[in-house]
Amino acid sequence: MTTMQKMMKAVIASEPGGPEVLSLVKRPLPQPGPGEVLIRVTAAGVNRPDLMQRRGAIAVPPGVSDVLGLEVAGEIVATGPGVPESRMGESVVALVSGGGYAEYCLAHAGHCLRRPARLDSVSAAGLPEAAFTVWHNLFELGGLTPGETVLIHGGASGIGTMAVQLARATGATVLTTAGGAKKTAFLRTLGADFAIDYRSEDFVEAGRRATGGRGVDVVLDIVGGSYIERNFALLAPGGRHVSIAFMEGAVVPIDLTTVMMKSLRLTSSTLRPKSVEEKCRLARAVERHVWPLVEKGLVTPPIFQTFPLEAVVQAHRVLEDNANMGKVVLTCA
Structure with missing residues (x-):
């Protein structure tokens, strides 16, 4: 990576509160650890747990990034120990514990699923959490x-x-x-x-x-x-x-x-506190049972509205007002 690529844009909540507390900041690119991959994020879904985290109603789990975002679509650009380098360049979607509202995001390799061929990255970003x-x-x-x-x-x-x-x-x-x-x-x-x-x-x-x-x-x-x-x-x-x-x-x-x-x-139940192993099991179950329905066009995440990462405040307001019919997605490219 070039020197310019060692920093990335990311979204955090500067303090608990309404959408206006969301801030776009610069952060160092995270480095994948054992079993992890680094994804260059094309799009990230916006979910109600993000709103709750922003308000301070739920705490960020220990060891999880304070950058918001629980689901992403993008391309694997780096692999950590234990992950084959052959996965580099894969187009994937991923369920993540945090960090999705950013240009790059870490994910456990087992929580990544191939992006369905019939979906673009924006539509695919609305899949994992749901x-x-x-x-x-x-x-x-x-x-x-x-x-x-x-x-x-x-x-x-x-x-x-x-x-x-x-x-x-x-x-x-x-x-x-x-x-x-x-x-x-x-x-x-x-x-x-x-x-x-x-x-x-x-x-x-x-x-x-x-x-x-x-x-x-x-x-x-x-x-x-x-x-x-x-x-x-x-x-x-x-x-x-x-x-x-x-x-x-x-x-x-x-x-x-x-x-x-x-x-x-x-x-x-709720997803975020589940163990790495349980999320890996769920990922394989979703891949086996849900992905074929997506590939056949029987299930498609309807995208209500997209916003660039810089307009995250407006994206949160849409969900806050219950205005959406389907997913709200942030785009990073």
Whole structure:
């Protein structure tokens, strides 16, 4: 690398706060350690955990860069000990623990997946966080199978759009919620069987009508708070409730009688604290189960808007305002 390439642009939060605390700074290029690769970033996805980190609501794990960003697409330009040099030049996407909002980013080699041939780097950058999250939570933990019915809250989000498409592609009946007629219409184009406008409809009643009173087999919830009791009401006997975010609050009273009488199962997970080994396992599962659907065009991350790295403040504001239908992506080249 030339002398000019030894520094890179990166985005950090100068202090906890709103989007305005995001700063573009110069940082030395990170050097890959054992099992790692250095990726020249073409594009990086923007996710709600980034907003939470910026606000100070979640702490950066020990040893992780303070540069924001959990998913990237780009090219491997350096390899660390234990990684074959033959991987140099690969076009990949990667789930990372941090550091994605930068011109270069470290990733564990096992957390990288080849970029699907039919996607450009911008679209591919919207894949890792959503694909890992949805596969693990909806299918591994939630146990969704063909012929079952699922309710996906926040359907127009990056996670939601991935969940709607994957559930539909694997033969489930898909109910989803979103705010406003524009978003519900958009979700129908992605394959949702029933798109419920939570602003004008009671999703419990709408869900009961859609299922002939039976209820749904799985709920994928991002809201928490008052939604929990209502989700339980809509779940069919033997239903599974999967929580992946708590926009309305994580501490809620639960009537265990309902859980007992319906034989419900409650589960939840988040990616960032998982071990290197578990993320490697998930990467291979996603590559085996999700990537073929992407290659066939059955699953595509819809890109709502792109921003250059220098406009990261505007990118965060889009998510903050819940304005997006699909992914918001930062471009670095």
